[in-house]
Every structure is written in structure tokens, then in C-alpha cells.
Amino acid sequence: MTVPSHHPGDTLLIDYAGGALGEAASLIVATHLALCPCCRLNVAEMEAVGGALLDEIEPDEIDPSCLDAVLARLDEHPPMPRAARPVRPAKPVETPLLPEPLRRYIGDDLNALRWKTLMPGMACVDIPTGDSARARLMRLRGGVGPPHHTHDGLELTLVLDGGFTDELGQFARGDLAVGDDSVRHRPVADPEGCLCLAVVDGRLNLTGALGRFLNPFIRF
């Protein structure tokens, strides 16, 4: 099993570990983590930094009744008993294509999803999350790419199957591409096509005549 060669980088991982990243961006970072042991170790270390920072923080005064209130509640039953983890076969017949936590959001049956066509050879499924950034599963036919565009915010793209190539290199399963407003790029799906998760935080700007024409359709 190969490990990814394009990673989110320290600053995004710190935002994830510290909890500052919104849900959509956290979803794509966590799905990358499932495929990337190296970034998992980084996040574990960043959480250790969070623990050390919590220890060092200046303590605030706590009302003495606060401890009593908690002690009185220790025997309460949790509001919802935590559901037992579903039993999975010891040796799954087939590894699911979509790793957790993405699978929790959309399942693993790509054909059961409501795909909408954005342009010939390019379809997407919106993934509802709790924040304003947009998360989408995108499916591109080989050789297809979205029009030239730049970003006001941050665009994250995680390859789940197949791959794509852009000015920054070749991206395969597990690779995460980070685009910000300094990048004007044109990714093109590799011949076998590309399935990816894309998150855009901030409005996507399309440039060029075709872009302006398409803008109402695929604007994030």
C-alpha cells in the first residue's frame, strides 16, 4: 500500500489538531489522515502540544459549587448511551473505497448518491456539513478538468481514486492538494479518471470566458 506524497502541511494540521478548522475542511483533513500514517503521527504530536499548552495556561477561579455540581451528576446516566461500534468482519472481503470519516457522511455506495452533472465528464455530490465551507465529492472523466480558476479562500482536494495532474504535480489516492489565492491552476484528470473530495472555503473565482459562463453552475 503506497503512502501519499502530497500532504496538508503543518499549518493546516495545527488548525485541525487545535480545533480551529471548520467541519468541511476537518472532514477532508481527517480523511487524508486515514490514508496517511505520517500525518497521523504529526497530529498526535500536535495534540500533545495542545495538552502541554493546556497545562501551562493560567488557571481561572472556579466557583466551589462547580465541583459539587459535577460530583452530584457522576451517577447520572449519559443522555444517550454510546452506541456500540458496528461489528466489522475480521478480514473484510474488500477494503471500502471511501475511508472514515467520509463514509459516515455519504456511505460507500457511489451509485446510491445523487450525482449532478456540472459539465460533460464532470459530476458532483454535495456533502452537507455544519459550516459555510462547501464539501463535494467530484467525479471526473479522464482528460477532463474544471475551467481555469483562482480562489479567494482555500481549496482542498483529496484524491480517493484515480488521479489528476496540475501545475503542482501528479496526485493519486490519499494525496491532498492545497490551493489558495496565490494559485491559478488547471487540474486535469488522469486517463483513468478521478474521484476526489473537494472543499472550498471562500468563493471560487472563475477566470476566462468559459469560466464566466459556467460560474453560476459550479460556483462554490
Added chain:
Amino acid sequence: MSGLVSAGPVSSGLVSCGRFAFNARMQNTGSPAAGSAQALEALLLAVGRERDRAAFAALFGHFAPRLKTYLRRQGCDAGGAEELVQEVMLLVWRRAETYDPTQASASTWVFTIARNKRIDVLRREQRPEIDPDDPALVPDPVETADHKVETQETNGRLRAALKELPPEQAELLRMAYFEDKPHSVISAEQGIPLGTVKSRLRLAMERLRKALRDAV
């Protein structure tokens, strides 16, 4: 944790509101003694294994005042922060039996619970995380599978390295962890170019990572 040194000037000179004076003080606060991380771990294990209420009260004594500061920096008022502290400490009680000291220190474990709880309550968002049992998870390479991120030794080095960070790096690191603002927002709000924010955070993390990894 008494005898705080008086607040020094904020050397990064980023902004000068009260919050950052607080930050400067924080750097001068002594970290817990070396045995303390061990003591917290023992308390948490006692809660998990024996439902030890005295141990829980001792954990509360250490963590609740710190969690309150953490939650107030996330925007809670004093009352709201204490309510949320109670919720976090209840989760500590209920989940203590799942605590694995080979995975993280007690403080790190409590930090992740507090982080997830405040994302849930204050931001009303889910916290997407990996499932360690997921068959689609790419496993750790054999040579690092038993690697322990935090030991008593690395913990001490990490805390020492935190104290030695240049102020402008420490400042941004604390903002990133405590203020619910991604680095892009910090950049915009502080008027520091995004590239500078990123490089300071990266440099800080490189030093801390070195402290954590230079074991043996």
C-alpha cells in the same frame, strides 16, 4: 501554580489588548513539576479502573481552572465556561476507562475531549475523526507502530521547548490552539502576511517536534 511573575511586555508587538498581556504572563508561569504528568496519569487511571471519586476531584482541581481559561478564550462568558467545564469533566469521568496511557498523556487526552466538546457546543459542528478500526485505514508502518508520542521524558522536553520558543512564534501558536481561528483568519485579523503566519507556526512546530522526537 502560585507566584506568577509580573507581566512582561508583549515582545511580539502584534497587538496590545489585555488578552495578550495575559499571554505574556502565561509564558512565565512555571509548568507542572516533572512528576505531575505522571500524577495526573495515575489519577486518570484510578478513575477509569476504580471509579475513584477522590481521584476525580483531584483531576478536577487541576483541570477545571485551566479548562475555564481555555473556554473563556474561545468566547464563553464566565458562567457559560463553568457550565461547559462541568460537561467536559463529566465526559472525563464517563470515558476515563477508554484512556490509554500509551497513546497520550492525561493532559493531551483531556485537551482533545475539551476541544471536541467546545466544537460541538460552541460551534454546533461535528468533529470528523479517523476510525482506528476502519478497514480502509492505511496502517502505521511496522517500524513506527509501537512509537510512543509522549513519555515522561518527551513531556519534559516538550514543556521546556515551549518555554524557549521565540515570543512571536509562541504567540501565534497559542492563538491557533486557543482562539478557534484558522491561521488564515489570524493572518487577516493581525495584519500579518499569511506567509509569515505559516512560517512562524512551522518553525514553532519544528522545534516542538524535535523535542518530542529526539528521544533515545
